[in-house]
Amino acid sequence: AQKITQTQPGMFVQEKEAVTLDCTYDTSDQSYGLFWYKQPSSGEMIFLIYQGSYDEQNATEGRYSLNFQKARKSANLVISASQLGDSAMYFCAMREGSWGNEKLTFGTGTRLTIIP
Amino acid sequence: NAGVMQNPRHLVRRRGQEARLRCSPVKGHSHVYWYRQLPEEGLKFMVYLQKENIIDESGMPKERFSAEFPKEGPSILRIQQVVRGDSAAYFCASSPLRDRANNEQFFGPGTRLTVL
Numbered sequence: 001a002q003k004i005t006q007t008q009p010g011m012f013v014q015e016k017e018a019v020t021l022d023c024t025y026d027t028s029d030q031s032y033g034l035f036w037y038k039q040p041s042s043g044e045m046i047f048l049i050y051q052g053s054y055d056e057q058n059a060t061e062g063r064y065s066l067n068f069q070k071a072r073k074s075a076n077l078v079i080s081a082s083q084l085g086d087s088a089m090y091f092c093a094m095r096e097g098s099w100g101n102e103k104l105t106f107g108t109g110t111r112l113t114i115i116p
Numbered sequence: 117n118a119g120v121m122q123n124p125r126h127l128v129r130r131r132g133q134e135a136r137l138r139c140s141p142v143k144g145h146s147h148v149y150w151y152r153q154l155p156e157e158g159l160k161f162m163v164y165l166q167k168e169n170i171i172d173e174s175g176m177p178k179e180r181f182s183a184e185f186p187k188e189g190p191s192i193l194r195i196q197q198v199v200r201g202d203s204a205a206y207f208c209a210s211s212p213l214r215d216r217a218n219n220e221q222f223f224g225p226g227t228r229l230t231v232l
Binding site for chain 1: 147149151157159160175207209211221222223225226228
């Protein structure tokens with residue numbers, strides 16, 4: 001089974017609208033972390049936001065927020081007031097369990113295109 | 117502070133040659149992770165190293181691939197006798213000693229390997 005599932009291969013959104021990128025995960029660990037990264041066409045990986053499994057509040061970072069629904073195992077990224085510069089690939093990732101090993105498992109990504 | 121440095125940024129090799137990819141982590145970071153991204157896919161974990169030790173190589177192909185992180189100098193990912201299927205972007209990430217308050221995994225800009 002896929003550990004991270006991103007069901008939207010591509011999305012087109014009008015500039016200034018909000019956008020939600022879906023991510024569901026699968027783990028049996030009680031302690032885990034969820035990450036979102038942005039990959040623009042230049043190729044680098046840009047960290048956006050982090051949510052820990054024990055965090056009671058949804059993470060927020062500027063225009064980014066993470067809609068964390070633990071029982072449903074979903075960690076959707078919400079971008080408010082989208083901008084042209086938000087056009088990029090977005091990857092959801094998970095770090096599981098054991099203390100010390102920070103390896104991440106990535107989803108297949110969503111290509112977001114912002115339309116002027 | 118300099119972030120994670122990778123070189124070269126682009127590498128072209130002919131089938132059968134060797135590829136050596138270098139990664140200098142963020143200063144003070146003792147954990148290095150290598151990931152591979154095939155075209156139009158997400159990143160896949162390859163290996164996790166600490167200084168002079170391989171901690172987790174569960175994602176490394178059994179043959180031709182090796183990695184090291186010596187006491188002095190950068191981490192090296194080495195691919196012997198490259199084949200066309202090795203063409204991909206290879207990302208290095210680093211993190212500090214375990215600290216749950218700092219959850220960002222810092223990625224380098226990647227090395228794009230093309231095998232002719």
